[in-house]
Amino acid sequence: MNRFLLPVAVFVPLVVILAIGIYRAPEKEIIASPLIGKPAPDFSLPDLADPVHRVNAGDLRGRWYLFNVWGTWCGGCRAEHETLLEIQRARVLPLVGLDWKDDDAQARAWLTQLGNPYAVVAVDHAGRTAIDYGVYGAPESFLINPQGIVVYKVVGELTHDVWTREILPRVPRQPFPGS
Amino acid sequence: MLPELGEFALILALLLAALQAFFGIAGPAFRRERWIAAVTPAVAGQFVMVATAFGCLTAAFIGNDFSVRYVASNSNSALPLFYRVTAVWGAHEGSLLLWILLLAAWTVAVSVGAARLPRRFGARVLGVLGVLSFGFLLFTLATSNPFLRLDPPAGDGADLNPILQDPALAVHPPILYTGYVGFAVAFAFACAAMLEGRLDQEWARWTRPWTTTAWGFLTCGIALGSFWAYYELGWGGFWFWDPVENASFMPWLVGTALIHSLAVTDKRGLFKSWTLLLAILAFSLSMLGTFLVRSGVLVSVHSFAADPARGIFILAFLVLMIGGALSLYAWRAPLLKSNAGFEFGARESFLLFNNLLLVIAAATVFAGTLAPLISDALKLGTLSVGAPYFNPTFMLTMLPLMALLPLGIHASWKRGRLSDSARVLLLTLAVAVIFALVLCFGVFAHGAVLTPVGAALGAWIILASLVDPLDRWRRGLSLSRAVLGMTVAHIGIGLAVIALTSVESFTFERDVALASGASTSAAGYEFRFDGVAPIEGANYDGVGATVTVTRGGAPVAVLKPQKRQYWVQHQLTTATAIHMSRGNNLLVALGDDLGAGRWSIRIQIRPLVTLIWLAALIMAIGGAVAASDRRYRTARAAASAPLPGTAGEQAT
Numbered sequence: 001m002n003r004f005l006l007p008v009a010v011f012v013p014l015v016v017i018l019a020i021g022i023y024r025a026p027e028k029e030i031i032a033s034p035l036i037g038k039p040a041p042d043f044s045l046p047d048l049a050d051p052v053h054r055v056n057a058g059d060l061r062g063r064w065y066l067f068n069v070w071g072t073w074c075g076g077c078r079a080e081h082e083t084l085l086e087i088q089r090a091r092v093l094p095l096v097g098l099d100w101k102d103d104d105a106q107a108r109a110w111l112t113q114l115g116n117p118y119a120v121v122a123v124d125h126a127g128r129t130a131i132d133y134g135v136y137g138a139p140e141s142f143l144i145n146p147q148g149i150v151v152y153k154v155v156g157e158l159t160h161d162v163w164t165r166e167i168l169p170r171v172p173r174q175p176f177p178g179s
Numbered sequence: 180m181l182p183e184l185g186e187f188a189l190i191l192a193l194l195l196a197a198l199q200a201f202f203g204i205a206g207p208a209f210r211r212e213r214w215i216a217a218v219t220p221a222v223a224g225q226f227v228m229v230a231t232a233f234g235c236l237t238a239a240f241i242g243n244d245f246s247v248r249y250v251a252s253n254s255n256s257a258l259p260l261f262y263r264v265t266a267v268w269g270a271h272e273g274s275l276l277l278w279i280l281l282l283a284a285w286t287v288a289v290s291v292g293a294a295r296l297p298r299r300f301g302a303r304v305l306g307v308l309g310v311l312s313f314g315f316l317l318f319t320l321a322t323s324n325p326f327l328r329l330d331p332p333a334g335d336g337a338d339l340n341p342i343l344q345d346p347a348l349a350v351h352p353p354i355l356y357t358g359y360v361g362f363a364v365a366f367a368f369a370c371a372a373m374l375e376g377r378l379d380q381e382w383a384r385w386t387r388p389w390t391t392t393a394w395g396f397l398t399c400g401i402a403l404g405s406f407w408a409y410y411e412l413g414w415g416g417f418w419f420w421d422p423v424e425n426a427s428f429m430p431w432l433v434g435t436a437l438i439h440s441l442a443v444t445d446k447r448g449l450f451k452s453w454t455l456l457l458a459i460l461a462f463s464l465s466m467l468g469t470f471l472v473r474s475g476v477l478v479s480v481h482s483f484a485a486d487p488a489r490g491i492f493i494l495a496f497l498v499l500m501i502g503g504a505l506s507l508y509a510w511r512a513p514l515l516k517s518n519a520g521f522e523f524g525a526r527e528s529f530l531l532f533n534n535l536l537l538v539i540a541a542a543t544v545f546a547g548t549l550a551p552l553i554s555d556a557l558k559l560g561t562l563s564v565g566a567p568y569f570n571p572t573f574m575l576t577m578l579p580l581m582a583l584l585p586l587g588i589h590a591s592w593k594r595g596r597l598s599d600s601a602r603v604l605l606l607t608l609a610v611a612v613i614f615a616l617v618l619c620f621g622v623f624a625h626g627a628v629l630t631p632v633g634a635a636l637g638a639w640i641i642l643a644s645l646v647d648p649l650d651r652w653r654r655g656l657s658l659s660r661a662v663l664g665m666t667v668a669h670i671g672i673g674l675a676v677i678a679l680t681s682v683e684s685f686t687f688e689r690d691v692a693l694a695s696g697a698s699t700s701a702a703g704y705e706f707r708f709d710g711v712a713p714i715e716g717a718n719y720d721g722v723g724a725t726v727t728v729t730r731g732g733a734p735v736a737v738l739k740p741q742k743r744q745y746w747v748q749h750q751l752t753t754a755t756a757i758h759m760s761r762g763n764n765l766l767v768a769l770g771d772d773l774g775a776g777r778w779s780i781r782i783q784i785r786p787l788v789t790l791i792w793l794a795a796l797i798m799a800i801g802g803a804v805a806a807s808d809r810r811y812r813t814a815r816a817a818a819s820a821p822l823p824g825t826a827g828e829q830a831t
Contacts, residue, residue, distance in 0.1 A: 004452065004509045007505045007509070008506055008508075008509055014549075015497070020556035021490075021555070022494060073336070
């Protein structure tokens with residue numbers, strides 16, 4: 001055999017593997033957030049409603065909650081706001097917001113104007129907590145269980161479909177704390 | 180209007196790239212002089228059109244035109260001007276346009292240089308580059324058009340990804356891409372040489388300055404990315420063997436092999452088919468890197484938003500370009516005959532080892548990077564390959580490579596008589612060993628088994644590189660830029676070896692028992708223990724300490740190490756606090772409660788971290804100096820003589 005054919009011979013199976021990789025990429029994207037099955041990163045950040053208070057990740061444990069990364073500058077966040085209000089009305093689990101690299105006054109005005117779906121909002125000015133959570137771009141949402149483990153992650157806009165099909169079935173019925 | 184103008188300019192650029200590809204390849208094949216004459220105008224036109232498109236997109240960003248979807252997704256009216264400009268390449272579509280602009284710029288530079296090349300050969304090089312431009316332009320227009328409008332327009336933009344709002348990261352992509360795209364020139368030269376059947380060593384000389392320049396940019400780009408991850412993100416390491424890091428590192432390793440094998444092909448007419456293959460591989464790996472980042476096939480911290488349609492397009496393009504080049508290679512390379520031999524121990528044999536070791540290193544990185552993908556494709560389950568695999572395998576190839584480097588520099592071409600330089604080599608080795616021993620047992624007084632080996636190798640490389648240039652300088656002889664550049668780059672390699680050894684081994688570590696308010700000093704730093712407080716995390720509880728670090732009374736940092744008890748796995752972990760200071764890395768970890776308010780605290784100081792990036796910069800400078808050697812310019816002038824003969828070339 002011509003030894004100069006060897007590079008082509010190596011290249012062909014490589015292409016096959018890459019093609020299989022592409023074929024399976026969409027299903028992978030959902031599962032493969034490195035955080036899934038791992039403890040949600042810790043943080044202690046100012047409370048948007050009252051910056052003297054701090055929101056600690058530790059205070060959130062013991063029940064299911066949806067951790068939603070947003071900002072007033074983010075178009076997708078505006079689009080998913082209706083869904084967030086719907087989730088609040090469903091009273092299945094509380095929403096915890098992470099206001100990412102945002103202006104506090106603008107963020108408060110946004111919640112007053114559009115309605116506040118969050119039980120509490122932590123303010124991440126430096127964006128360090130968002131980096132810890134591996135946030136690529138707002139909005140992103142993390143479903144976190146009572147043990148503080150990330151169960152599911154939504155990249156991009158949280159739609160009604162994603163809520164009913166992907167998130168609701170994962171959450172067992174739990175007594176919802178008074179809002 | 181501007182976005183439409185930009186899109187129109189891109190379509191024109193696509194047509195011009197098609198003309199450039201057709202005239203450049205068909206012209207020489209059918210011996211049509213007028214077709215060949217049309218190539219250079221097509222190149223210039225394509226560049227003008229791409230630059231126009233890029234300018235239109237930049238204007239849309241500067242003018243906050245949120246009716247353009249890409250602008251609305253990646254900018255914001257509150258974003259400072261600097262980041263509005265760098266946001267142009269902040270996401271997939273724009274970074275692709277930047278890639279195309281850089282390719283067009285390289286092509287113009289080649290076309291200016293090609294005026295001195297034989298006409299047909301120059302046209303073929305530009306033709307192959309035209310095929311590449313065409314592919315990327317088609318990719319942009321078909322799947323990643325940055326000029327798409329939003330209807331109705333967004334009120335404001337979604338802002339640039341905050342991670343990218345950093346000066347280092349703003350310039351990281353253009354530098355890295357200039358390196359990647361530069362390897363396209365070597366690829367085009369290799370393909371043109373194969374198309375023409377002009378497989379003598381001349382193509383290698385023409386290619387050398389381009390390849391060395393590209394390599395320098397790639398070196399800078401990789402170092403900048405590593406610096407940013409370390410300094411800005413505080414991930415506590417300078418290299419993570421992340422798929423995207425590996426994607427840039429593989430072309431670097433093969434590119435390093437290529438610049439060395441080009442030297443052998445240029446000077447001695449050897450390794451011809453091997454050099455062709457490396458030129459194809461270096462760019463193929465750059466394209467593969469793009470594929471891995473853009474297609475969402477591998478999950479990484481760096482991933483762009485994944486889109487399978489883009490993945491399929493890039494894969495098809497990859498198959499055409501790489502498959503085509505490799506087929507061309509399989510057809511043409513057998514025609515090559517080496518007309519010279521060399522003895523074992525000659526410089527050629529050391530460069531052969533250099534090439535083999537670098538390619539093996541690239542292959543092990545390649546295997547580790549793609550192993551998760553292969554295991555997934557064969558349904559063998561999810562596999563994760565990390566530092567425990569990469570570090571030892573990489574060391575296994577790098578240690579011999581570093582040990583052979585000083586020998587290779589002092590070996591002569593053709594003849595395998597190292598004995599001529601034996602005295603110099605032994606002398607420098609002795610000095611290097613003394614340096615390593617002083618460093619290991621005098622200055623730092625600790626280290627692992629490999630520590631003196633690494634330190635001695637690094638020092639030996641630097642000393643051995645310096646001997647000849649210093650000798651020439653002392654005797655008042657001139658030093659060519661090629662040799663000067665090589666020397667500088669090798670000094671950079673030696674410094675990198677010392678820095679890496681130092682970071683891995685010379686970590687100063689001390690366990691102290693401190694009561695609240697007490698302090699201890701280490702390596703000029705004063706560490707004051709301010710006591711502990713209980714902490715409560717999302718899924719753990721524990722204690723956190725506060726340690727204030729000062730140097731000569733001036734505050735350096737406040738470090739907050741923690742001890743955590745995770746209550747799911749009942750696992751006790753320590754979270755180390757890290758700070759960078761004067762090139763040193765300070766780490767503080769909390770140990771055991773010794774009772775009566777006393778705690779054991781572990782202090783680590785990792786020295787010379789900054790030297791890693793400095794060494795990379797020195798390597799890149801060496802590359803730039805070597806690429807500017809007069810010899811390449813005069814050599815090209817000589818080649819423009821009417822007879823494209825195979826004039827024997829004298830080694831300098």
